[in-house]
Amino acid sequence: MCSQANDSSKSQRTLLHRSSDAVVWQQQLAAWFEAACRLEVLSPKPGNVNPQHAFADATVEDFLKSAAAAAPWIAAASRQPLGISILQATTATRTVVSHNTNLGILLLTAPLAAVPANQTLADGIESVLRATSVDDSQDVYAAIRLANPGGLGKAAEQDISQPPSLSLVECMRLAAERDLIAAEYSNGFHRVLNMGLQWLCESVQVTTTPMLQVAWLALRLLADADDSLIVRKCGSEIAAVARQLARAALAAGWPDECGVADFQRLDSFLRADGNRRNPGTTADFVAAILFAAMREGLWGVAVGGSFRDNAVS
Secondary structure, three states: OOOOOOHHHHHHHHHHOOHHHHHHHHHHHHHHHHHHHHHHHHOOOOOOOEOOEOEOOEOHHHHHHHHHHHHHHHHHHHOOOHHHHHHHHHHHHHOOOOOOOOHHHHHHHHHHHHOOOOOOHHHHHHHHHHOOOHHHHHHHHHHHHHHOOOOOOOOOOOOOOOOOOOOHHHHHHHHOOOOHHHHHHHOOOHHHHHHHHHHHHHHHHHOOOHHHHHHHHHHHHHHHOOOHHHHHHHOHHHHHHHHHHHHHHHHOOOOOHHHHHHHHHHHHHHHOOOOOOOOHHHHHHHHHHHHHHHHOOOOEEOOOOOEEOOOOO
16 A cells, blocks of 8 residues: 655645745646656656657657756646646747657646645645636647647547637546546546556555656556557557557566566567557656656655655555
8 A cells, every 4th residue: 555645745735835935836846747757758668768769759858858848837837727837838848849748748747736735636636627717728729739649630529620618627528538638637637646646556566666666557557448649549459459468467477577578568569560559648647647646745856856766655
Protein backbone atom coordinates (compact mmCIF):
# COMPACT_ATOMS: atom_id res chain seq x y z
CA MET A 1 0.00 0.00 0.00
CA CYS A 2 1.01 3.58 -0.56
CA SER A 3 2.03 5.81 2.33
CA GLN A 4 0.07 8.97 3.02
CA ALA A 5 1.62 12.28 2.00
CA ASN A 6 4.28 13.12 4.54
CA ASP A 7 3.78 15.81 7.18
CA SER A 8 6.20 18.24 5.52
CA SER A 9 4.23 18.03 2.28
CA LYS A 10 0.95 18.75 4.09
CA SER A 11 2.52 21.68 5.93
CA GLN A 12 3.94 23.00 2.67
CA ARG A 13 0.51 23.01 1.04
CA THR A 14 -1.01 24.72 4.08
CA LEU A 15 1.61 27.47 4.09
CA LEU A 16 1.88 28.07 0.36
CA HIS A 17 -1.79 28.83 -0.26
CA ARG A 18 -1.26 32.38 1.01
CA SER A 19 -0.88 35.00 -1.71
CA SER A 20 2.52 36.05 -0.38
CA ASP A 21 3.80 32.56 -1.14
CA ALA A 22 2.14 32.21 -4.55
CA VAL A 23 5.40 32.67 -6.42
CA VAL A 24 7.08 29.92 -4.40
CA TRP A 25 4.14 27.59 -5.04
CA GLN A 26 4.34 28.23 -8.77
CA GLN A 27 8.06 27.52 -8.72
CA GLN A 28 7.35 24.24 -6.95
CA LEU A 29 4.64 23.28 -9.46
CA ALA A 30 6.99 24.04 -12.34
CA ALA A 31 9.75 21.95 -10.74
CA TRP A 32 7.39 19.01 -10.23
CA PHE A 33 6.12 19.25 -13.80
CA GLU A 34 9.58 19.35 -15.33
CA ALA A 35 10.82 16.52 -13.11
CA ALA A 36 7.81 14.35 -13.98
CA CYS A 37 8.36 14.89 -17.70
CA ARG A 38 12.05 14.16 -17.33
CA LEU A 39 11.43 10.89 -15.47
CA GLU A 40 8.85 9.86 -18.04
CA VAL A 41 11.09 10.29 -21.10
CA LEU A 42 14.28 8.97 -19.48
CA SER A 43 12.72 5.72 -18.27
CA PRO A 44 12.91 2.60 -20.48
CA LYS A 45 9.19 2.46 -21.25
CA PRO A 46 8.10 0.14 -24.07
CA GLY A 47 7.49 1.75 -27.45
CA ASN A 48 8.17 5.34 -26.45
CA VAL A 49 11.09 7.70 -27.05
CA ASN A 50 13.79 7.08 -24.45
CA PRO A 51 17.60 7.38 -24.24
CA GLN A 52 18.01 4.12 -26.17
CA HIS A 53 15.37 4.82 -28.82
CA ALA A 54 14.68 8.00 -30.80
CA PHE A 55 12.00 8.44 -33.45
CA ALA A 56 12.69 9.90 -36.87
CA ASP A 57 11.03 13.14 -35.78
CA ALA A 58 11.46 13.09 -31.98
CA THR A 59 14.33 12.71 -29.52
CA VAL A 60 14.76 12.76 -25.75
CA GLU A 61 16.10 16.30 -26.09
CA ASP A 62 12.87 17.40 -27.77
CA PHE A 63 10.86 16.22 -24.77
CA LEU A 64 13.23 17.78 -22.25
CA LYS A 65 13.12 21.14 -24.06
CA SER A 66 9.34 20.91 -24.27
CA ALA A 67 9.04 20.28 -20.54
CA ALA A 68 11.23 23.26 -19.68
CA ALA A 69 9.27 25.54 -22.02
CA ALA A 70 5.84 24.45 -20.78
CA ALA A 71 6.59 24.25 -17.05
CA PRO A 72 5.99 27.94 -16.12
CA TRP A 73 2.66 27.97 -17.93
CA ILE A 74 1.41 24.77 -16.34
CA ALA A 75 2.36 26.25 -12.99
CA ALA A 76 0.35 29.37 -13.92
CA ALA A 77 -2.81 27.27 -13.86
CA SER A 78 -2.82 27.93 -10.13
CA ARG A 79 -3.70 31.59 -10.79
CA GLN A 80 -5.45 31.84 -14.16
CA PRO A 81 -8.10 30.05 -16.28
CA LEU A 82 -7.29 26.48 -17.22
CA GLY A 83 -7.67 26.91 -20.97
CA ILE A 84 -5.30 29.87 -21.09
CA SER A 85 -2.62 27.88 -19.27
CA ILE A 86 -2.93 24.94 -21.66
CA LEU A 87 -2.79 27.21 -24.70
CA GLN A 88 0.19 29.16 -23.35
CA ALA A 89 2.04 25.92 -22.53
CA THR A 90 1.34 24.56 -26.01
CA THR A 91 2.48 27.81 -27.63
CA ALA A 92 5.66 27.82 -25.56
CA THR A 93 6.35 24.23 -26.57
CA ARG A 94 6.03 25.17 -30.23
CA THR A 95 8.80 27.73 -29.82
CA VAL A 96 11.30 24.95 -29.07
CA VAL A 97 10.01 21.99 -31.13
CA SER A 98 8.09 21.80 -34.39
CA HIS A 99 5.93 18.79 -33.57
CA ASN A 100 3.63 17.55 -30.82
CA THR A 101 5.58 16.29 -27.83
CA ASN A 102 3.36 16.98 -24.83
CA LEU A 103 -0.26 17.96 -25.56
CA GLY A 104 -1.64 15.01 -23.61
CA ILE A 105 0.65 15.77 -20.69
CA LEU A 106 -0.53 19.39 -20.65
CA LEU A 107 -4.18 18.37 -20.74
CA LEU A 108 -3.67 16.01 -17.80
CA THR A 109 -1.38 18.10 -15.60
CA ALA A 110 -2.88 21.58 -15.94
CA PRO A 111 -6.06 20.72 -13.97
CA LEU A 112 -3.92 19.13 -11.26
CA ALA A 113 -1.73 22.24 -11.08
CA ALA A 114 -4.87 24.36 -10.74
CA VAL A 115 -5.93 22.72 -7.47
CA PRO A 116 -5.31 25.21 -4.62
CA ALA A 117 -2.18 24.55 -2.60
CA ASN A 118 -4.08 24.01 0.65
CA GLN A 119 -6.15 21.15 -0.83
CA THR A 120 -5.25 17.63 -1.79
CA LEU A 121 -5.73 16.75 -5.45
CA ALA A 122 -8.58 14.39 -4.59
CA ASP A 123 -10.37 17.11 -2.62
CA GLY A 124 -9.83 19.92 -5.14
CA ILE A 125 -9.98 18.48 -8.64
CA GLU A 126 -13.79 18.44 -8.97
CA SER A 127 -14.03 22.16 -8.22
CA VAL A 128 -11.41 22.89 -10.87
CA LEU A 129 -13.30 20.87 -13.45
CA ARG A 130 -16.70 22.33 -12.56
CA ALA A 131 -15.30 25.84 -13.03
CA THR A 132 -14.35 25.31 -16.67
CA SER A 133 -16.12 27.45 -19.25
CA VAL A 134 -16.70 27.83 -22.98
CA ASP A 135 -13.70 30.18 -22.99
CA ASP A 136 -11.59 27.33 -21.66
CA SER A 137 -12.89 25.13 -24.46
CA GLN A 138 -11.98 27.73 -27.06
CA ASP A 139 -8.43 28.01 -25.73
CA VAL A 140 -7.97 24.25 -25.48
CA TYR A 141 -9.32 23.76 -29.00
CA ALA A 142 -6.79 26.32 -30.21
CA ALA A 143 -4.04 24.42 -28.34
CA ILE A 144 -5.09 21.13 -29.93
CA ARG A 145 -5.09 22.65 -33.41
CA LEU A 146 -1.64 24.13 -32.76
CA ALA A 147 -0.20 20.85 -31.46
CA ASN A 148 -1.89 18.90 -34.27
CA PRO A 149 -1.84 15.44 -32.64
CA GLY A 150 -2.08 12.37 -34.84
CA GLY A 151 -5.25 10.59 -35.86
CA LEU A 152 -7.91 12.89 -34.42
CA GLY A 153 -10.51 12.35 -37.15
CA LYS A 154 -13.94 14.03 -37.03
CA ALA A 155 -16.42 14.21 -34.16
CA ALA A 156 -20.19 14.36 -34.62
CA GLU A 157 -20.50 17.05 -31.93
CA GLN A 158 -18.12 19.84 -30.88
CA ASP A 159 -15.53 18.86 -33.49
CA ILE A 160 -12.10 20.39 -33.02
CA SER A 161 -12.34 22.20 -36.35
CA GLN A 162 -15.36 24.22 -35.19
CA PRO A 163 -15.76 26.80 -32.39
CA PRO A 164 -16.99 25.01 -29.23
CA SER A 165 -20.24 26.01 -27.57
CA LEU A 166 -19.93 23.97 -24.36
CA SER A 167 -17.69 24.12 -21.31
CA LEU A 168 -14.42 22.22 -21.42
CA VAL A 169 -15.73 19.45 -19.18
CA GLU A 170 -18.85 19.07 -21.32
CA CYS A 171 -16.74 18.87 -24.49
CA MET A 172 -14.49 16.28 -22.91
CA ARG A 173 -17.48 14.18 -21.83
CA LEU A 174 -18.50 13.88 -25.47
CA ALA A 175 -15.10 12.35 -26.25
CA ALA A 176 -14.76 10.26 -23.09
CA GLU A 177 -15.74 6.93 -24.63
CA ARG A 178 -13.05 7.16 -27.30
CA ASP A 179 -10.25 8.96 -25.47
CA LEU A 180 -8.71 8.13 -22.09
CA ILE A 181 -7.53 11.69 -21.44
CA ALA A 182 -10.96 13.15 -22.15
CA ALA A 183 -12.45 10.57 -19.80
CA GLU A 184 -10.40 11.96 -16.92
CA TYR A 185 -12.31 15.24 -17.15
CA SER A 186 -15.60 13.38 -16.74
CA ASN A 187 -14.58 10.99 -13.94
CA GLY A 188 -12.64 13.29 -11.62
CA PHE A 189 -9.22 12.10 -12.81
CA HIS A 190 -9.87 8.62 -11.46
CA ARG A 191 -7.20 6.89 -13.55
CA VAL A 192 -4.51 9.33 -12.41
CA LEU A 193 -5.43 9.86 -8.78
CA ASN A 194 -6.73 6.42 -7.85
CA MET A 195 -5.53 3.71 -10.18
CA GLY A 196 -2.32 5.42 -11.29
CA LEU A 197 -1.03 6.44 -7.87
CA GLN A 198 -1.83 2.99 -6.51
CA TRP A 199 0.04 1.30 -9.35
CA LEU A 200 3.02 3.59 -8.83
CA CYS A 201 3.06 2.49 -5.21
CA GLU A 202 2.84 -1.15 -6.25
CA SER A 203 5.86 -0.67 -8.50
CA VAL A 204 8.01 -0.32 -5.38
CA GLN A 205 7.21 -3.93 -4.53
CA VAL A 206 8.40 -4.97 -7.98
CA THR A 207 11.76 -3.15 -8.17
CA THR A 208 13.80 -0.70 -6.11
CA THR A 209 15.11 1.12 -9.19
CA PRO A 210 13.09 4.35 -9.78
CA MET A 211 13.45 4.32 -13.58
CA LEU A 212 12.21 0.73 -13.72
CA GLN A 213 9.34 1.64 -11.41
CA VAL A 214 8.31 4.28 -13.95
CA ALA A 215 8.57 1.77 -16.80
CA TRP A 216 6.56 -0.79 -14.80
CA LEU A 217 3.88 1.84 -14.27
CA ALA A 218 3.70 2.37 -18.04
CA LEU A 219 3.44 -1.38 -18.56
CA ARG A 220 0.62 -1.59 -16.00
CA LEU A 221 -1.27 1.25 -17.66
CA LEU A 222 -0.88 -0.30 -21.10
CA ALA A 223 -2.09 -3.65 -19.80
CA ASP A 224 -5.20 -2.03 -18.33
CA ALA A 225 -6.71 -0.28 -21.35
CA ASP A 226 -6.16 0.22 -25.06
CA ASP A 227 -3.89 3.20 -25.64
CA SER A 228 -5.95 5.99 -27.24
CA LEU A 229 -3.18 7.12 -29.60
CA ILE A 230 -2.67 3.58 -30.90
CA VAL A 231 -6.42 3.25 -31.46
CA ARG A 232 -6.58 6.54 -33.37
CA LYS A 233 -3.57 5.82 -35.57
CA CYS A 234 -3.66 2.05 -35.98
CA GLY A 235 -7.10 0.83 -34.94
CA SER A 236 -8.56 -1.10 -32.02
CA GLU A 237 -7.20 -4.48 -33.10
CA ILE A 238 -3.57 -3.32 -32.93
CA ALA A 239 -4.26 -1.61 -29.61
CA ALA A 240 -5.73 -4.84 -28.24
CA VAL A 241 -2.64 -6.79 -29.29
CA ALA A 242 -0.44 -4.26 -27.48
CA ARG A 243 -2.58 -4.61 -24.36
CA GLN A 244 -2.31 -8.40 -24.43
CA LEU A 245 1.47 -8.26 -24.90
CA ALA A 246 1.74 -5.87 -21.94
CA ARG A 247 -0.28 -8.28 -19.81
CA ALA A 248 2.01 -11.12 -20.85
CA ALA A 249 5.10 -9.14 -19.81
CA LEU A 250 3.54 -8.38 -16.43
CA ALA A 251 2.50 -11.99 -15.91
CA ALA A 252 6.02 -13.15 -16.79
CA GLY A 253 7.42 -10.97 -14.01
CA TRP A 254 9.20 -8.13 -15.81
CA PRO A 255 11.61 -6.53 -14.86
CA ASP A 256 12.88 -9.86 -13.53
CA GLU A 257 14.92 -11.83 -16.05
CA CYS A 258 12.07 -14.25 -16.65
CA GLY A 259 9.97 -11.43 -18.11
CA VAL A 260 12.59 -9.78 -20.32
CA ALA A 261 11.72 -11.73 -23.48
CA ASP A 262 8.03 -10.81 -23.18
CA PHE A 263 8.91 -7.17 -22.55
CA GLN A 264 11.18 -7.10 -25.60
CA ARG A 265 8.43 -8.71 -27.68
CA LEU A 266 6.06 -5.89 -26.66
CA ASP A 267 8.69 -3.23 -27.28
CA SER A 268 9.46 -4.58 -30.77
CA PHE A 269 5.76 -4.74 -31.64
CA LEU A 270 5.22 -1.13 -30.58
CA ARG A 271 8.26 0.10 -32.53
CA ALA A 272 7.24 -1.65 -35.76
CA ASP A 273 5.55 0.20 -38.62
CA GLY A 274 7.73 3.28 -38.22
CA ASN A 275 6.77 3.80 -34.56
CA ARG A 276 3.12 4.37 -35.52
CA ARG A 277 2.16 2.08 -32.63
CA ASN A 278 3.79 4.39 -30.10
CA PRO A 279 1.67 4.30 -26.88
CA GLY A 280 1.72 8.06 -26.48
CA THR A 281 -1.36 8.28 -24.30
CA THR A 282 0.21 5.85 -21.85
CA ALA A 283 3.30 8.07 -21.65
CA ASP A 284 1.08 11.10 -21.00
CA PHE A 285 -0.55 9.31 -18.06
CA VAL A 286 2.83 8.31 -16.66
CA ALA A 287 3.93 11.96 -16.55
CA ALA A 288 0.65 13.07 -14.97
CA ILE A 289 0.77 10.35 -12.31
CA LEU A 290 4.35 11.26 -11.43
CA PHE A 291 3.37 14.94 -11.18
CA ALA A 292 0.47 14.02 -8.90
CA ALA A 293 2.71 11.82 -6.75
CA MET A 294 5.25 14.62 -6.30
CA ARG A 295 2.55 17.14 -5.57
CA GLU A 296 1.06 14.87 -2.89
CA GLY A 297 4.43 14.17 -1.27
CA LEU A 298 4.86 10.61 -2.56
CA TRP A 299 7.87 11.47 -4.71
CA GLY A 300 10.32 14.29 -4.01
CA VAL A 301 11.71 17.21 -5.94
CA ALA A 302 12.75 20.52 -4.40
CA VAL A 303 12.25 23.99 -5.85
CA GLY A 304 14.88 24.35 -8.55
CA GLY A 305 14.20 20.93 -10.02
CA SER A 306 16.72 18.67 -8.28
CA PHE A 307 15.27 15.18 -8.03
CA ARG A 308 15.68 12.83 -5.09
CA ASP A 309 14.68 9.18 -5.02
CA ASN A 310 11.05 8.28 -4.62
CA ALA A 311 9.40 8.51 -1.24
CA VAL A 312 6.72 5.94 -1.95
CA SER A 313 6.55 3.17 0.65
